Amino acid sequence: xxxxxxxxxxxxxxxxxxxxxxxxxxxxxxxxxxxxxxLLPAAIVGPLALALPYLELMLGAYLVVGLFTRVxxxxxxxxxxxxAVAIASAVVRRIPAGCGCFGPKDTAIADWPHxxxxxxxxxxxxxxxxxxxxALAVDRVLRRI
Numbered sequence: 001x002x003x004x005x006x007x008x009x010x011x012x013x014x015x016x017x018x019x020x021x022x023x024x025x026x027x028x029x030x031x032x033x034x035x036x037x038x039l040l041p042a043a044i045v046g047p048l049a050l051a052l053p054y055l056e057l058m059l060g061a062y063l064v065v066g067l068f069t070r071v072x073x074x075x076x077x078x079x080x081x082x083x084a085v086a087i088a089s090a091v092v093r094r095i096p097a098g099c100g101c102f103g104p105k106d107t108a109i110a111d112w113p114h115x116x117x118x119x120x121x122x123x124x125x126x127x128x129x130x131x132x133x134x135a136l137a138v139d140r141v142l143r144r145i
Contacts, residue, residue: 001134005127009137016060017056017061020053020058020060021057023103024054024057027046029103030049033099036090038090066136067137074129077123084122086110087114087115091111095110099114
């Protein structure tokens with residue numbers, strides 16, 4: 001089980017690191033992607049577009065190294081659930097919103113496969129949170145101190 005949790009941690013963490021890095025350089029495009037879902041007031045969209053990439057980078061780094069693993073995985077699960085709900089909302093309301101999952105060059109349109117993928121990522125994050133920290137985790141070393 002520890003090896004499976006390690007593998008999930010690395011995959012989820014790597015995905016969050018890549019997504020966060022691709023979003024970090026262009027907050028205005030991210031704000032436009034978030035606004036296209038028509039779920040949040042304009043006053044929240046800008047600050048969210050500034051903070052979200054760095055949240056993803058932080059969660060990704062924590063998952064990869066296995067530090068604060070349970071908390072990081074739980075927050076990642078909630079993030080993926082929120083994404084799934086937002087994308088499902090756009091699909092149901094027939095809003096052709098771009099996913100924006102991987103920065104401004106991501107041209108994928110919100111659809112049901114994206115919802116399923118985000119739900120799968122949330123479930124995988126839940127497994128990591130439940131079985132944390134897994135092999136080769138800083139949390140394991142800190143427990144011994």
